[in-house]
Amino acid sequence: MSLFRSRLLVPLLIAVAAIAAAFGHFAGRRAELVAIAQLQTEAVADATLRATLLRGDIERFRLMPVALTEDRGVLAALAGVPGAAQALSRRLKMLARETGAENIYLLDPRGRAISSSNYDAPRSFVGQDYAFRDYYREAVREGAGVQFGMGTVSRRPGLYVSHRTEAGGYIVVKRVFGRLERDWARAGGLTLVTDTNGIVVASSDPALRFRATRPLTPAQVAYFRQEMQSGDASVRPLQIAPTLNGRLVRLEGDRTRRVSAHVPAGDLGWTLHLYTPADPAATRAGRAVWLATALAVALIAALAWALALRIRQRRIRTAALEEEVAARTAQLRAAMDERAAGERRADELREELRQANRLAILGQITAGVAHETAQPVAAIRSYAANGIAFLERGDSDAAAANFGAIGRLTERIGAVTSELRGFARKGTGEIVSLRISEVIEGAALILRNRLARVGFSVDLGADPPVRAGRVRLEQVFVNLIQNALDALEDRRDGLIEIRLDADAGTVRVRIRDNGPGIAPQVAERLFTPFATSRANGLGLGLVIAHDIMHELGGALVWVPGAGGACFDLTLQRAAA
Structure with a gap:
């Protein structure tokens, strides 16, 4: 009987190892998919926050030319009052420095700059003719204009916002997204902002600016290169290859697998894309499962070896051997528990560090949110924090009430933005x-x-x-x-x-x-x-x-x- 059992032991061990290996493979893949799904959820939330802050930044700079349309210095410069244009240039320079605008300048009715915040620079805008720019033509037709374009003097791309003044001139504010792009880079992941044609207009990686994320016609490529004066090297296709059944992507020249999130970024037709590396989290999850499987195989092997010893030694050593096996099993389980606890604590510390980084960057960017939306955003943050706390305590009704309040405040932000635009058009809204x-x-x-x-x-x-x-x-x-x-x-x-x-x-x-x-x-x-x-x-x-x-x-x-x-x-x- 002992010989029969010994002959069965090797096939039994092989079968157990094969089953454990198969389980480890499928469990590792399942853990990887769960980790990727979690990363996808976090990427969508992070992309939504970045898009919201981008919209707030654009709306803030849209209000600036509106506020200057009836300024006495602007009207005096357009009226040709001696010294008024120079005085206005000095004021515009101070305002640009305080608000972070790249340039602020005043065009006369024919599109020629008469005052500019860079009046004392070697390549000042003063005296330059901008009647050919789309933001001027649109403001002539509609009273206000918006254009993303390349600076003809500075050769730096940026968003131009224009508005007609009471005296027939035009205030223009140029916003460059360099600081926002650097903030995105520090926040982690790769952030791209594309226009309606899928061309990258802002990026946390400057090397990807003006790359095309989808196929374009030759006419579209030629128009963009001519409008932006970006040269023949621009508008090259950016290869984005799907992998893992479309759950992840790889970007051109980068072997890193990433999760992607895509959200609208305002009423200009722009889209914000966030690509977050997935390999570290997925690899950790897979390794953890493989480690657990290996430990299980080791445990099974130890038990099988103990069984073989018991078959060979039927006498007094049987009890002692069983006691030793039990002690070793307890030690192994304690080691596994200690390792799992350490990994959980390490994950918590890493998450706290990422959260601290996100909050620090959020504090820097939120300072630039428009004056009229600052308090609703603060209220939304408070309600969201309370809602999370309620969910953690299992109080779903209170959490739902907080999220309902967030919805109402979001509607208020939209209403306030609409009202501020109505104010720029001298509208009064419904009485x-x-x-x-x-x-x-x-x-x-x-x-x-x-x-x-x-x-x-x-x-x-x-x-x-x-x-x-x-x-x-x-x-x-x-x-x-x-x-x-x-x-x-x-x-x-x-x-x-x-x-x-x-x-x-x-x-x-x-x-x-x-x-x-x-x-x-x-x-x-x-x-x-x-x-x-x-x-x-x-x-x-x-x-x-x-x-x-x-x-x-x-x-x-x-x-x-x-x-x-x-x-x-x-x-x-x-x-x-």
Whole structure:
């Protein structure tokens, strides 16, 4: 019987090893696919965030020429006032330095530059004729224009945003994405932004700029090369080969397998593509499974060897041998548990490091998001964090409520952007009958976290209805309350008061804080663009709020000597 068992032992071990190898292969492949799926989800979220920040950056620079269309210095330069063009050039240079714009310049009605932020550079734009550029022609036809093109003087590609002024000239702002591209490179992965033809216009790898990600006709290639003056070496195809049944791709000249994510990047027809390396995570997952399989095979071999010894030694050594095998098995399992715990901790530390890097870069880029969307984005971040916490605790109802609030705030960001464009076209939006309490409730939703740190007193009395556009009036309240919160940042006893008085035809709302008030040098030009005492402010909030109130048939005035900052809003009373 022992001889029979010995003859069966070798085939049995071979069969077990084959089964273990097959299991290791399929389990390793399954672990690799799970890791890739997780990477794909993370890549989509990361690409969406990068596209959102790119859209915010573009929208911020779209507002800049709008704010300058009625500037007195601009109008004086167009009117030919002596010295006005030179003075405006100096102001534009300072503004370009503060906002990060590549260039800001003013064209006369015929398309010739009369003032420029690079007026003192060897290759100044002043005197140059730009009537041939598409952004000028589009602004002549439509009042505003956008073009991605190559600088005829600087030879640097960038986004040109133009807007017609009240005097018939044209303000042009050029935005170069170099800093944003460097931020993408530091964030990891390969980021590409393509235009409507699939040509790369921005990239974390400058060598891939102006490469074509899909086939183009000879006419399309010739037009792009002529428009961008990019030379015959541009618009070469960029080979992107799928692998692993389309789950991963490989880029030309790079053996690294990557997951890809593609999301829209604004209303210019651009698309943001993110390619994240997949090999490290997939390899780690596969190796972990193979290691577990190898340990299992070793365990089976040890047990089989123990069985062979028991067959050969039937006497007293059998009990001792079984005890030894059990001890070795326990040690092996403890080693496996310790190794698994170490790997889990290493994964957690790596994830914390990646999260810290993403948050640091996010902090740098978010500082440039447009003035009017900063608070909704902050509120979205707060709701998202709370939603994740609720999900981790299993509270799905509370998480759903937080994600619903995120949806509403996202709709508000779209509405605010639409309203700001309407402001550039002097539009007033839909005028309806509403109550001030509804507007304050919307503003408080956006500023909820900051309002919790100060006293907030609201007395609306009977709260009579007024005639206004809800989103635009809410925009005014957000601006005024946000300014008050900034002024109370360092006070423990900060207080914001809102009071309402009404008569037969009008409603007056007073917003007051107990902060340091308005500085005299700022008060002299309070409702003019770029008047601000904050180091990181653009000075556009009160300008926009003042014009919104004027378009709604009301008024916004500063009340001096009231202790702190105090503003009165006057609106037309609606029929009850």
